[in-house]
Amino acid sequence: MIGAGPAPVVLAVDVGGTSFKGALIDAAGRTLASDTAPTRGEVGEAVFARLEAFAARLLERAEARPAAVGLISPGMDEATGHVMFAANLGWRGFPLGPRLAARLGMPVATGHDVRTAGLAEARLGAARGVADSVMVMIGTGIAAALVSSGQPIAGARQMAGEIGHAPVYPDGEPCACGQIGCLETYASAAAIARRYRAMGGEGSPGAAEIATRLGRDPVADRVWADAVQALSISLTSVTMLLDPAVIVIGGGLADADVVLLEPLRAALAARLAWREPPPIRRAELGARGALLGAAILAFRRLGLGSIAERWTPSGAV
Ligand SMILES: [Zn+2]
Structure with missing residues (x-):
């Protein structure tokens, strides 16, 4: 008081x-x-x-x-x-x-x-109890909160954590931001929906609906696998740069839960040859x-x- x-x-x-x-x-x-x-x-x-x-x-x-x-x-x-x-x-x-x-x-x-x-997840949510964590928000776009020693890192120009615009494929698809092959071009909810349509998928479903078609729709499978691979490339860099105790996935795409997180855990583990991957958890708040x-x-x-x-x-x- x-x-x-x-x-x-x-x-x-x-x-x-x-x-x-x-x-x-x-x-x-x-x-x-x-x-x-x-x-x-x-x-x-x-x-x-x-x-x-x-x-x-x-x-x-x-x-x-x-x-x-x-x-x-x-x-x-x-x-x-x-x-x-x-x-x-x-x-x-x-x-x-x-x-x-x-x-x-x-x-x-x-x-x-x-x-x-990210600060709230670090204090009260999926990353509570650890000092170093990363929360990746995947919705229309993708951005991350980098929490180091309990504090989110803002950066010199308040732009830290813009991993959605860190390229994963240097010769990849153009991003709306003007760069080439950004993570967001493959793995945001909007990108998943856009790529599904562009590859001849049926109708104009959103990412959540596409997730329900996995295993019975080859276009859905391919788009989803591309998103998971792109995310795993980014999370490999995040792991090497920051050594987070936990990676938290939030935003609308996190609602896909195990359909996203299980293949993502496997893909990150496959990319890391000489260290354990940090656990990947769904945001709780x-x-x-x-x-x-x-x-x-x-x-x-x-x-x-x-x-x-x-x-x-x-x-x-
Ligand atoms: Zn971009």
Whole structure:
């Protein structure tokens, strides 16, 4: 307990490419209220106005005024709170953190979406109890949180962990980013769906549906095997560079679970000749992870970062 007043509550906000998620989280890591709202395809100032209204609605549900906000967004520069680039939101150099702090009149701690989710998995999820871990988020794109000695690595330009755009095949397929043979071109959920169609697969299924066709659809088998091999090449480099105790797979494609993780474990083990592969686990916190990570950032901003070290996975719900 801090001082004589009640233990503080924070507002956690996760700005995604298509929706906002938010929660009021107390000092024990418990979610007191939560909400989600679509961005409705708005961009620029219009999406900020929607975000303001979304945050205000959640604040109205708080019994006591939250002490701080933890705010995460794609493309976030954690040093300034500005969004460097978020294509779906139409933000480039947008001062999201400072603007929301001014609007709400409370301190705002900002974080990068994937790194913040990785922090939560490291504290409370599939990588709890180890100091060094990597979480790879596989959804529309691919990015990783590199956690070293308990802290996510941001890098000199806040770009650490962009393994989706580290090439795996130097003479491979062009990536939307302008490079050749990026991991994301083969192994993101969007790439799996796109390559299945391009190879003459039946219909226009998403990656989750393609996963259900394995073993009875040769196109599905081939696309899936390509994704697994591309991921195993990247994870071999990750293992050699960082020596993580655990590799966690999160994002939408992790829902494929054993259909993805079992062949991926085998492929990584096959590539590593002289060391044991790190265990590969599915993320445990799902979409909650980003919000819990945002709450951790907010408590840190208040000088109360040690509070979250006492949270337990069962308490933080
Ligand atoms: Zn790329």
